[in-house]
Amino acid sequence: MELSLLLIKGLIIFAVFGITLLIATYSTYAERKVAAFIQDRVGPNRAGPFGLAQPLADAVKLFFKEEFVPANANKFLFVAGPSLAMLTACMSSAVIPFGGTLLIGGEYIHLQAIEVNIGILYIFGVVALGVYGIMIGGWASNNKFSLLGAIRAASQNISYELAMGMSIIALLLVTGTLSMRDIAAQQGQEIFGVSGMNWNIIYQPVGFLIFIICAFAETNRVPFDLPECETELVGGYHTEYSSMGMGLYLFAEYVNIFVASAVMATLYFGGYNFPFMHQLGLPHNVVTILGTVVLFAKIFFFIFFFMWVRWTLPRFRYDQLMNLGWKILIPLSILNVIITGGAILLKAELF
């Protein structure tokens, strides 16, 4: 029994890893198609039917390009930078519950790679680690524009982590647990007689707004892509990178988008729960599989939202970015924590 359990865990871990990479790959294709749609173009349509083999063609192109290392660059750190960015991006999807439980042969199997009772903190820590890849790569290039990009990335991440942490604290006051599995399961409870609708977005709308803004900043996406701002910094931290070094940085960004979408869907939008999930009278396994499908639909919506914003909004100026982070988001998130705490106390007193 022990061995088969290990085998199942291994399979789930491999599946989560594979799905993460697959979705990140096709996010690059989706990004171009969404951009084309918004700008009234056709987008990639040459490689394969509807251009579906485009990510493959891009990867082949990047692999066969010359891996150029500048003469005065720090060789070891120059390679370590993109590797670290990719490593930290892939680590964070480990604790996300991608579904409820499957009942196979009398055993309940959780569709989650690893369950730790501090799941949110794990994700938060790994995301905080992600900035090292950018910083090391930017510094090792020995280029002023790269260095400026790296320093911008560091200051931006630190500024927005604070507000993000505060919005998570307000969420934790509501849920009372740090485990991703428990948070996802709690949102499946009944509200007004509808099962699976007890989503945290109902209790934490302001917290979600702060969280999504910080998620944009943490993944270095437009309107917060100051570290790679091509109008001011040539290419930012990856100016000197070519071939797969560049490829890994770009790919890590899409993996981060996927993870950020999955975290938002799990924390605020009910995870794998969907309305009337327990009232339809479906078998346990069918409900679980439907829940996983619903979770991925939510994730895809958030990925689309990331792209939608990218091709709609212009970039912030750097002082605007810092003002938004320190003078608006952090006070707002602290206020959110206080109001949430007050509301919980009031509820405990009155009801």
Next chain:
Amino acid sequence: MTGNFFYFLTFLTLFAAIGVVVSKNPVYSVLFMILTFFALTGHYILLNAQFLAAVNFIVYMGAIMVLFLFVIMFLNMREDTEQHKPVLSKIAAAIAGGILFVVMIAALKDVNTQMTTTAVFDSQIGMVENLGKVLFRDYLLPFELASVLFLAAMAGAVMLGKREPGEQNRF
């Protein structure tokens, strides 16, 4: 299994800690220090203190070391620009460090390592819920005093960093 993990983590901790001191390049020193904190996080997990591990991970590795790296990159210190210290200060540093080492050994020599018996030891003591209960029930006053101290330190840092009226930008 756990014993092997412990020895591996200890080796990693000591290796990285020595690397911090020995490295000529300040950026390498900071990266070794990050590795040291990473290994310490592993030690916390081995002790089943998951919350402490996560906080160590986020605060030290994720925030404080980013700031260290930030400052060192801003100054752009390299091996060739590093100033050589006079021999006297090297000797003084070696003596001071050696005395600290002796004091540590003297203090830790008589520590009883068999303080807890496995029968009564609660392995869940490091979990978030237990830690929260202890902090907010048994040690509420020290905890609150520590937060006041942090607040004072934060206000002080802001006051120091604030630009005085009429002061020019020096960069």
